[in-house]
Structure formats: structure tokens, C-alpha cells
Amino acid sequence: MPRGGPNAAWWDRFYETDRTEYIDRPEAGPQRRRVLRRLARLQRLTLAHRSFSGLVLAQVRDAPHPRILELGAGNGHLARQVLDRHPAARLTVSDVGHETVETLRAGPLGRHGRATVARLDATAIDEPDGSYDLAVLSLSLHHLPPGGVAALLREGTRVASRLLIVDVWRHPACLAAAPLILLCGGPVLAHDGIISLRKAYGPAALHHLAGACGAPVALRTRFVPPAYLAAVASRRR
Numbered sequence: 001m002p003r004g005g006p007n008a009a010w011w012d013r014f015y016e017t018d019r020t021e022y023i024d025r026p027e028a029g030p031q032r033r034r035v036l037r038r039l040a041r042l043q044r045l046t047l048a049h050r051s052f053s054g055l056v057l058a059q060v061r062d063a064p065h066p067r068i069l070e071l072g073a074g075n076g077h078l079a080r081q082v083l084d085r086h087p088a089a090r091l092t093v094s095d096v097g098h099e100t101v102e103t104l105r106a107g108p109l110g111r112h113g114r115a116t117v118a119r120l121d122a123t124a125i126d127e128p129d130g131s132y133d134l135a136v137l138s139l140s141l142h143h144l145p146p147g148g149v150a151a152l153l154r155e156g157t158r159v160a161s162r163l164l165i166v167d168v169w170r171h172p173a174c175l176a177a178a179p180l181i182l183l184c185g186g187p188v189l190a191h192d193g194i195i196s197l198r199k200a201y202g203p204a205a206l207h208h209l210a211g212a213c214g215a216p217v218a219l220r221t222r223f224v225p226p227a228y229l230a231a232v233a234s235r236r237r
Helices: 010-015 029-045 048-059 077-085 098-106 146-159 172-199 203-211
Strands: 067-071 090-095 115-119 132-138 160-168 217-224 228-235
Touching: 010 172, 029 048, 029 077, 029 172, 048 077, 048 132, 048 160, 048 228, 067 077, 067 146, 077 090, 090 098, 098 115, 132 146, 146 160, 146 203, 146 217, 146 228, 160 172, 203 217, 203 228
Parallel strands: 067 090, 067 132, 090 115, 132 160
Antiparallel strands: 160 228, 217 228
């Protein structure tokens, strides 16, 4: 299925790419580590995780002691923002990569009294039904194939009351950010950043996959400035 949705226009299909990012290549060791470091720097400079933590907190504002599961946590900056801004939140911070999980355990989150670090696959979450108030996946959706997105929607809404997804907005105009990405992260980050923009899912694709995920999932999507897509999914009652 096209990432712009089943009825994507020809230009959207042309815009799409199947190239692989360095971050998705375990064998590309030095480039992969360089991308991760520079991506963290770009996110700090653009206050991305400050913005995303606000979206997370808005979803749990009615829960006095929210239980939050972060999937694909990467560098853990979003989790630290949420913990800093909500004194009663408890987070399970997870990733599918062994190396990433060990790095998180060795860092501040591994020593935090309200955080637990775990290795979890976002498409097959090893947690009981209804374990969390919110599950969140930020800036990682475009790494999943369509079948993986459907599994994420099914699993995320099974283990949590709501699933929040934040990713880059799908539109060729977003390529205007390429010079900023190049300036902040050099050619390796520009390589991955441009591919990420072209592999992002549009709202129509997410709605289609929610309807085909094998569970009664309701989905709301919206644009978040400057160029993000926020989607909130839950089980229909």
C-alpha cells in the first residue's frame, strides 16, 4: 500500500522511496551511531521533545498517576522530558534494539525511580491488556512497513487506553527542511532525514491501516506545527 494511502496521487507515489536509512542498517555501524548522535542534537535544537512531551501530557491530564509506555524510545530524551514535567508519571521506556536498551539502562533512565527500561517490540508488545494509560511512539513510525503499522495500532491499543503516534508530516514541501538537517547533522543525517520524509505515512494511510488491523480501532489525526503528524488511536467501545 502506498504510504500516502490507498488512493494516493501519482505525484505522492513518485515521492515515496524504498531506500534504507543508515539507522535501519545494523551493519552500517559508524554511520548509524553518527546519525543517532546528530539526530539527538537536531531534536534538542528544534525543541522537538519538549513539544512531544506536551502532546503526551495532554493525553494523560485526567490521570493523577499516569502509566506511560514509550515504544522505540531511542535516546530516551522524550521520556526524560515527561518525567521532569510530570512528578507522578511512571514510564516504561522500551526499544527493540539490544544495544539501545543497554545504553538506556546504563544512563539516567536506568537509575530513575519512576522509570523502567525494557526490551519490547512495538508490533508484538509483551505486556498484558490494559497495562497502561498511554502508549507513545515518536519519530519512528516511518521505519515500519504497512503490516508493522497495522500491528502497532492493534497492539498499542490493546496494552494502553490510548496510543499516541507522532511522526513527520507527509508532503514534498517538508523537503524544505533539508538545508537545516544538513547544517545541523551533515550529509549522514541529511541522507536519513530526506528518506524519512519520503517514507512518512499520510493520514489516509493510517486510517486505512487502522481499519484493516484486525481490531476495532478508532483513529484521529492532526497536523502539529511546524511539520508533524499526531495520531491518537483507541479501541471503539
